[in-house]
Amino acid sequence: MMKDLLSELYFQKMNSIFVDFQRICLQTSNQEILFLKYCSISDIGTFPQCIQVSNKYLNIQDGDIVLTNDPYSGGTNLTSPTLIIGIGLNNKTSSSSPELFLASRLSFPLKHGVYNDIDAEGLRIPPSPYYIKGILNEPMNEALKHHPKTPKGFLESINKEATRLLMLREKIQKLSANNHIDFGKTSIKDYLSYSEKSFIRYTKEIPEGSCVTEYAFTSEDKFKLKIEHKDHFFHFDFSGTTIGHNFFFTDSVTFGVVVACILGLQENYIPINSGVLTHFFMNAPRNSFVNSSFPRPVSLGHTEGINFIIDAVSRCMSDKNPKLKRASSGKNNCGYEIHFKNNLIYSDLL
Amino acid sequence: MTWSIGLNLGESVLEITAKRSKPDSTIMKRREHNKHAAKSNDDTQLIHSRTFSPASSFSSTISQFLKQNEITKINEVRIVTNLVTKIIEARHGSPAVMLTTIGFENWLDLNLPLEKDYFTFNPKKIGLPIAKELIFSISERTNAEGAIEKIVSEEDLEFFVTKLELHNIKNVAICYLHSTKNPENEKRTAHYLTSRGFNVFKSSDNIKSKNEISRFWNTLLAAYATPYFIELLSPIYSIFQPLLSESAQIKIGNQDLKELIECKTSCMATAFSLTDFISNNFAKSTDLIYCGMEDFYFFERSAPDINAWQSPFGEVYTESKKFSTLFPQPLTELGKGFFAELCFTQNKVSYDSGPMIFGRSLKPTFFDLLNYNESFENVLGLNSKINERGQKRFFETIFALSKINQSKTNRDFDEIRKTLLLIAKEQLLSGCNNITSLEEVTLCGPLAPQLRKIIGDKVVGGDFFVTNSLLLSNANESFL
Numbered sequence: 001m002m003k004d005l006l007s008e009l010y011f012q013k014m015n016s017i018f019v020d021f022q023r024i025c026l027q028t029s030n031q032e033i034l035f036l037k038y039c040s041i042s043d044i045g046t047f048p049q050c051i052q053v054s055n056k057y058l059n060i061q062d063g064d065i066v067l068t069n070d071p072y073s074g075g076t077n078l079t080s081p082t083l084i085i086g087i088g089l090n091n092k093t094s095s096s097s098p099e100l101f102l103a104s105r106l107s108f109p110l111k112h113g114v115y116n117d118i119d120a121e122g123l124r125i126p127p128s129p130y131y132i133k134g135i136l137n138e139p140m141n142e143a144l145k146h147h148p149k150t151p152k153g154f155l156e157s158i159n160k161e162a163t164r165l166l167m168l169r170e171k172i173q174k175l176s177a178n179n180h181i182d183f184g185k186t187s188i189k190d191y192l193s194y195s196e197k198s199f200i201r202y203t204k205e206i207p208e209g210s211c212v213t214e215y216a217f218t219s220e221d222k223f224k225l226k227i228e229h230k231d232h233f234f235h236f237d238f239s240g241t242t243i244g245h246n247f248f249f250t251d252s253v254t255f256g257v258v259v260a261c262i263l264g265l266q267e268n269y270i271p272i273n274s275g276v277l278t279h280f281f282m283n284a285p286r287n288s289f290v291n292s293s294f295p296r297p298v299s300l301g302h303t304e305g306i307n308f309i310i311d312a313v314s315r316c317m318s319d320k321n322p323k324l325k326r327a328s329s330g331k332n333n334c335g336y337e338i339h340f341k342n343n344l345i346y347s348d349l350l
Numbered sequence: 351m352t353w354s355i356g357l358n359l360g361e362s363v364l365e366i367t368a369k370r371s372k373p374d375s376t377i378m379k380r381r382e383h384n385k386h387a388a389k390s391n392d393d394t395q396l397i398h399s400r401t402f403s404p405a406s407s408f409s410s411t412i413s414q415f416l417k418q419n420e421i422t423k424i425n426e427v428r429i430v431t432n433l434v435t436k437i438i439e440a441r442h443g444s445p446a447v448m449l450t451t452i453g454f455e456n457w458l459d460l461n462l463p464l465e466k467d468y469f470t471f472n473p474k475k476i477g478l479p480i481a482k483e484l485i486f487s488i489s490e491r492t493n494a495e496g497a498i499e500k501i502v503s504e505e506d507l508e509f510f511v512t513k514l515e516l517h518n519i520k521n522v523a524i525c526y527l528h529s530t531k532n533p534e535n536e537k538r539t540a541h542y543l544t545s546r547g548f549n550v551f552k553s554s555d556n557i558k559s560k561n562e563i564s565r566f567w568n569t570l571l572a573a574y575a576t577p578y579f580i581e582l583l584s585p586i587y588s589i590f591q592p593l594l595s596e597s598a599q600i601k602i603g604n605q606d607l608k609e610l611i612e613c614k615t616s617c618m619a620t621a622f623s624l625t626d627f628i629s630n631n632f633a634k635s636t637d638l639i640y641c642g643m644e645d646f647y648f649f650e651r652s653a654p655d656i657n658a659w660q661s662p663f664g665e666v667y668t669e670s671k672k673f674s675t676l677f678p679q680p681l682t683e684l685g686k687g688f689f690a691e692l693c694f695t696q697n698k699v700s701y702d703s704g705p706m707i708f709g710r711s712l713k714p715t716f717f718d719l720l721n722y723n724e725s726f727e728n729v730l731g732l733n734s735k736i737n738e739r740g741q742k743r744f745f746e747t748i749f750a751l752s753k754i755n756q757s758k759t760n761r762d763f764d765e766i767r768k769t770l771l772l773i774a775k776e777q778l779l780s781g782c783n784n785i786t787s788l789e790e791v792t793l794c795g796p797l798a799p800q801l802r803k804i805i806g807d808k809v810v811g812g813d814f815f816v817t818n819s820l821l822l823s824n825a826n827e828s829f830l
Contacts, residue, residue, distance in 0.1 A: 004689050004690035004691070004752070005690050005766065005769040005770065005773070006769065007690070008687060008688075008689040008693050009769055011688075012773050012780075013776050015776070016776045016777070016779045020783070194689065195689070260469045263469070264469045264470045265471055267470070271688060324471060
């Protein structure tokens with residue numbers, strides 16, 4: 001009877017816990033996304049992958065913090081590092097897996113340019129243990145400190161964020177112990193199930209059927225996209241999309257953008273969690289520019305290029321819904337940065 | 351017999367406290383017998399009134415109040431208000447013109463925020479408070495060092511005035527680049543326009559501002575809000591003025607009301623008089639939530655001074671104390687959300703129609719929920735407004751929106767109500783930054799007893815906490 005209100009309450013509890021964070025994702029040990037807050041829509045697809053990849057290779061424990069900015073490990077750009085912390089809720093032995101993983105992402109000024117490969121874009125950090133059971137990994141910290149490509153202010157910001165995450169971990173543990181919020185399997189299942197039901201109600205407003213588009217946004221690069229909406233599920237098929245010459249995207253960024261496009265059809269905010277995300281599927285051929293492989297440079301694609309994916313989705317869906325027609329985004333390869341005396345930096349694309 | 355008057359002017363709620371400055375002989379005798387009863391003796395000399403009506407009819411309410419209580423001589427009127435911010439947020443201001451440095455006509459428009467802070471296929475910017483055609487530019491330039499590179503010419507000003515006269519608008523915001531470094535061009539322009547009968551607002555008056563855009567916004571919004579602000583305050587001034595003793599003043603915050611009405615002071619200087627008063631006097635050593643009839647505000651202890659207000663249009667230069675506007679507010683509507691048909695929306699009602707339990711509105715609000723938390727019998731003027739028909743309508747609406755098909759029992763209603771209040775608690779908590787425990791927060795204001803059931807524990811002050819405190823010689827926490 002009260003599941004709708006209880007789901008709203010559950011969401012508001014999490015909203016309140018994470019109110020001070022701009023880009024954050026909470027995931028369970030069963031890979032269920034409970035809460036996701038984004039600044040860039042590329043966060044939607046990349047946050048889950050970042051947590052999964054990091055945990056797969058490093059087996060994150062309670063109090064461990066992993067640092068990565070690698071787009072091929074679920075990052076977005078090299079200037080947006082992600083920190084992932086393990087949060088154990090019950091007083092188990094230290095070797096037990098934590099019940100929750102929390103990822104927070106920072107934003108540094110973007111380095112504009114056209115690069116030949118990912119490593120030319122800046123310092124790439126694959127998932128690396130930055131804190132081990134709450135203690136700073138000094139060798140790694142020293143390595144970053146002395147690396148020639150480490151941006152100015154990077155370490156200070158990372159350490160500050162890590163401290164915030166450790167405090168947040170304690171807060172979540174305390175709230176869970178006080179039964180303020182229940183992260184048990186049943187509560188999570190109920191919440192995600194109700195989120196799914198609520199999302200299905202919204203999808204009824206979107207006409208069912210399929211639509212196809214081919215969209216050449218440069219003389220060499222072409223999207224081929226088929227979108228199918230059936231039984232409240234959305235399938236995005238990029239088969240036929242070319243290999244790419246200037247713009248490259250990882251599959252997780254592409255996925256996040258197409259999800260955001262569907263959610264963006266609604267006037268109201270739709271909370272992002274697994275209950276919603278399980279209704280999206282994507283097929284992006286390997287080595288097409290929407291599913292690029294290492295060491296393709298992705299900074300241009302993951303910033304300006306996102307607009308082209310949105311254009312492709314908009315063109316496709318406007319067949320069924322003419323209101324979605326919009327002018328295509330302009331193409332350019334030009335950006336600039338102005339550094340002021342007071343250490344402020346202004347950057348923009350022309 | 352002279353009186354002191356304290357007023358809290360809201361958008362649709364007026365609170366008045368009148369205090370006799372010289373106690374009568376009966377009370378003096380009682381005081382001699384009981385030295386500890388000073389407070390209660392003060393209380394017996396206090397007369398209160400609360401009205402729910404549009405701000406435009408406050409003057410008649412005040413007039414009636416003075417007449418009923420035979421108040422014929424006043425030595426002090428102190429007013430606090432957030433009327434200016436309400437006028438701006440509700441877009442009730444009047445058309446004004448902005449004159450700026452050539453090339454910067456679109457600057458404010460370019461920096462307007464989006465309506466929604468999440469991705470949507472149809473992003474829309476917040477609209478300007480004035481039509482874009484009312485933003486003019488003139489050839490003048492002061493450089494970043496304060497040297498004038500191009501002085502404003504009379505010819506250009508004359509041409510500008512002819513355009514102004516076509517629009518029939520009297521209020522002009524002058525916003526020249528770098529004018530705080532050297533206000534000469536703004537002064538020349540102001541002098542010229544004033545001599546032609548225009549009301550002028552200069553951005554260089556905000557001398558401490560270091561941010562050009564927020565300074566421009568302050569000036570433009572002052573020009574925008576002033577006409578309606580004066581329209582509301584002038585009649586109030588006219589009512590008090592004949593009753594004032596020789597040295598008496600009417601102040602809004604620290605500003606003289608007469609100077610405000612004569613446009614010698616910007617109305618933006620009063621925008622935060624209410625919150626500054628509360629913060630300066632009561633939030634020095636405690637985190638505080640003010641539970642007003644129209645607004646819930648959070649004040650962290652020893653809040654710093656800030657110089658930017660996050661208005662709907664972006665940052666606006668201000669000099670005030672930091673505070674947070676909480677959500678939900680008392681008159682926040684309940685409506686459809688993602689999970690449920692019942693959640694707190696971004697819409698608000700006013701006391702014109704009022705919450706549903708007043709019997710006139712069809713929109714359920716947070717206020718209606720609070721009614722079931724704790725009776726409003728201690729809030730002057732409220733109980734008489736709540737009627738059975740309204741309460742029944744709220745009861746039915748809750749069940750209709752929660753889609754409960756079984757028989758509507760009080761128990762079911764209670765369960766829904768409690769869950770909604772828990773949701774409100776979480777959202778209120780989000781607005782109280784850095785609070786580790788809500789039990790540490792002190793509540794004050796007329797709706798504090800109702801909110802205490804949700805957050806916080808300690809309630810201080812009474813129903814007319816703000817207006818009573820205005821009339822103390824040293825309004826401080828000892829009063830609490």
